[in-house]
Amino acid sequence: MTSSTSHTAALDGQVPDGTRIISAADVREYADMPAIIDGLQSAFRSYEGGDATMPPKSYVDLPEVNGDFRSMPAQVGEGAGVKWVNVHPDNPDRFGLPTVMGLVVYSDPESAYPLAVIDGTELTRFRTGAAAGVATRHLAPPDTDSLGLLGAGVQARTQLAAIATEFDLAEVVVSDLDESAIEAFVDKESHRDCEIVGGTPAELGRCDVISTTTPSRDPILDAEWIGEGTHINAMGADAPGKQELDPAILDSAAVVVDDWEQCSHSGEINVPVADGTFTRADVAATVGEVVTEDRSSLRTATTVFDSTGLAIQDIATAEQLYTAAEDVGAGEMIDIVSS
Structure with missing residues (x-):
């Protein structure tokens, strides 16, 4: 491991x-969830104030291989970069690889150095997970102490990590079609100072906050199960036709x-948008508006x-990870760009 010129120094004209x-x-070692939540906020x-640049995601x-690549560029804060990510659902069976893989190239806007x-x-x-943490910070009931998780995979764990950063949780209820996944989740999260139990999708409705992380194309959470004032993080839908929530x-x-644009194309609202039962006028706010303006009335x-x-x-x-890794000299240093 080799130390490099600091990020701040790079912005002052020194080349790393x-x-x-x-x-x-x-x-996994250097991700700091509280810092990432604050950074995302x-x-x-x-972005809401016009101080960031984010061209549309391209596909x-x-x-022919039942997959796609996605390019996601942006400039915000002290950095700029692009995420190159794929979605190949057949990967686990065909190659023993994850369905989703990605790389982020993080650059200095001043010099363009990678x-x-x-x-x-x-x-x-x-x-x-951190995005749900930001939304939950601003939209969940102030006295939140329970979290329901629809899906018991890796993303459910980061949902818990983020929301537990924002609220002191007394109970977590996790639901999944795979009982062994629930058991594994409870075991992995047993270090937490709260009760973690398995439950049915209907039982999630008693929770103050619910996060959904499944790839379902058929609604799972029924409207009649959801109590007034519940906050739901709908995280699973990421392609046309996917939905986890009862449209009601x-x-x-x-x-x-x-x-x-992204949500109407591939988010939780994409199906009702496609059938004309949900329009842009039905959106209460963007998350940028929620963190910028007083939208406290939404908590009720x-x-x-x-x-x-x-x-x-x-x-x-990426900024948080780069800064944390640089501070301790973590990661391998390589020469990609010649001076």
Whole structure:
């Protein structure tokens, strides 16, 4: 491990001595969830105020292999960069690889020097959890002490990590079609100072906050199960046709989106938008508006945060990871760009 010129110094005109490779293991070691949540909140605020740049996500569709690539560029805070990520559902069976993999190239806007290449798969997991942390911070009931998790996979764990940063949880209820996944989740999270139990989707309705993280194309959470004032983080839908919530929930809730174009295309609202029962006028706010303006009145309503994931989140998270790794000289330094 080699130390490099600091990020601040790079912005002052000094060229770093290489590009830092930050692996998945490094991301897990140096990701600081409270710092990422704060960084994402600042990024949402910057984007809302016009102080960040985020061109539309672009797709390279590969129907012949049942997959696609997605390019997500942005500039926010002290960094700029792009996430190159794939979605190949057949990967686990065909190649023993994850469905989703990614890399983030993180650059200094002043010199354009590539400061880091970061594992985007782990980064995405943390920034997705942190986005729910930001929304829950601003939209959940002030006395929140219970969390329901629909889905018991890796993203459910980062949802718990983020929301437990914002609220002292007494109870976590987790539901999944796979009972062994629930058992594994409870075992892995047993270190937490709260009760963690398995439950049915209907039993999640008693919780103050619910996070959904499944790839379902059929609604799972029924409107009649959801109590007034519940906050829902709808995180699972990421492609046309996917939905986890009974559309009646959206009809009665204050819906907050991260980005209308992305959400209407592939977020939780995409199906009702496609059939004409949900329009842009039905959106209560963007998450940028929620963190910038006084929207405290929403805390008394049932709220849904439709999160598709924005490039500004990736770059804000990359900034935290790069700074943390640089501070301790973590990651391998390589020369990619010749001076």
